[in-house]
Amino acid sequence: MASMENSQTNSDPNTERPGPLRIGSVLVDPPVLMAPMAGFTNWAYRELVRRFGGCGLPATEMVCARGLVEMDHYGRGEPERLWGIRDEPRPLAVQIWDNDPDTLAEVARRVAHDYQASVVDLNFGCPARDISEKAESGSYLLDDPDRIGRIVARVVEACGRVPVTAKIRLGRSDDRLTAVDVAQAVEGAGGAAVTVHGRTARQQFSGVADWERIARIKSRLKRIPVVGNGDLETPKAVVDAFSRFGVDGVMIGRAALTRPWLFSRIEAALAGRVIGSEPSLKQQRDVLLGQLDLMVKRFGPRRGVVLMRVFACRLGAGRPGVRQFRVAICRATTVDEFVEIVRRRFPSER
Template identity: 35%
Template sequence: MSRSLTIGPHTSDTPVVLAPMAGVTNMPFRLLCREFGARHSANDGGFFVSEMVTSRAIVERHPETMRLVTMGERETPRSIQLYGVDPATIAASIRVLRELDLVDHVDLNFGCPVPKVTRKGGGAVLPWKTELFTRIVTEAVKAAEDVPVTVKTRMGVDDSHLTYLDAGRIAEEAGAAAIALHGRTANQHYSGHARWEAIASLKQAVTSIPVLGNGDIWSAEDALRMVEETGCDGVVLGRGCQGRPWLFADLAAGFAGKPDRVKPTLGEVARVLIRHAELLIEFFEDEGRGVRDLRKHVGWYFKGYPVGGKARHALATMESLDDLKEKLSVLDWEAPYPGEPVEGPRGRAGHPKRTHMPDGWLDSREISQEHRARLHEAELSVSGG
């Protein structure tokens, strides 16, 4: 199933996008994914999007946010995901990114189900307000000029308040370069199963720009099956690559029609973990902060491998690069790839939850004066949520 993905002027010979994940998809992890993707691809095996950053924080030049959007020399194209609820602020943030030459592709977040975002009318609940959604996408595309703008959304708030078909048509008409759909509602969060049939419906409704599918892709075979079953133009990969940056090598091989799959020994996983640590230390310019940031990845990397609780705890409390290497040295580096225990779902699935929204948000698709007046409260000033 050899195919490519084009977003504006940028084309990848692997139709895969790394989904933004707060605290995970920073520059070091993106570089690891690119390195593996390049094994079977001429251009790193896809598009690799930054952690979500807020439009207000960019306009205000928040130091941490500006560091998050400053990418490495190898990162081409430079893809940045923006969150915001005010069309003018989003447009202004895109102009800042363009003026500073920091971006080649902007992705707009309308899929976040986190309460601090949705309770003020942002993220996954915003497309319910059709006029506001339209204005945001339209103003973003206008401000971006020749920089392509894509949209990522969910099916809707819940099954009684679906928005994805309207959002797809609006994004297409407003000039978006692609739209990605996570096949869950906001109420589902990450529970249950992603409904790929919704991705198929969106592909039928949106015909002039790429439609990307997201949800429950744990292997290259899952990605190939999603494209086959839904007709989508590419896939967005999130939790499936946590602790498995080599999955991008599998995806590049799979879409190139090759049978190659990465099945690392425990020692090979350990070497990737060390490489990840080195990149984090360089990124943060602080060894302590770098290895502390790595701690959250330990459980993902060793899922299914013969690493006991004591060793996992020791690794999750590492204090330095030398400390990491010493704690890894006691493991059985010859232990083979465990197969099924490593594969399948990873990350927290949780349970369905009632989505927090402003009072009366679902009463109408139009935005009331009261809600409009409160939207500034949803313009988060700090990124990474």
């Protein structure tokens, strides 16, 4: 990986530095949050990011509330996506999704009290068909701010002192930009913060995140903080997001899959410190093999390797030859094959 930002400060010394973010009783410091990402932000990834430092609030992948209730009912243990959450350090946000206030309230209460999550986050942004159109959840609910308000109110009641947040998009499509109404409904119902991904659901991940719109939502809320999300890839972009758009916090997703050490560099930039070098190829290799080890221990060699492919593809991006690497890694079925391909991509002598 090319060294993109070696030994520099990316912040303007005259820019006011953002203070810690308060989400209810939880202090998020620095005010830089991990985006929940299905298939990625599992315990192993959260631990990795914690080791590098700089993330104020790690998050789980989205957990299906109904699924948790059913697994419980049939005595099938607990969802894989809750791996590690009982014992890992806090703060930690656990994200859940559904459209039924009672189910969400029941699961949120358990997540808050039995699992002791620091924050319960409600997903109102997922554009995937299975969640949105089919399950009438996630971004599907953005068309109905009142319903979101009712859901949040029930969940807030169930969670007691544990803060409840909502993650939303700008609306379902360009002609249905409901985010201001939705954010106000979340605020009115007792939500503790709202995170806005600056795209519509229809956009999925195309185009660019609209930070002007995120800023407008911030200006329409009276009490609760707004966390901006979308396309932040460098420490400088984060520093600019705080100063230009007045958000209270930022959330980082895809860029920190390719570079899990990005949070620590952002933290340095926000504090006006010198940003260190990117990890060497050898260090990046160690990151990948360390993750492989954790995944294999948890899921066994076959599944562990399969689950690691997507993460390796992300981490392997950004240097020539990525296409061949991806093809090779996606064919790896054994731990030995996986390790060999990673060793070739991340040689120790450079």
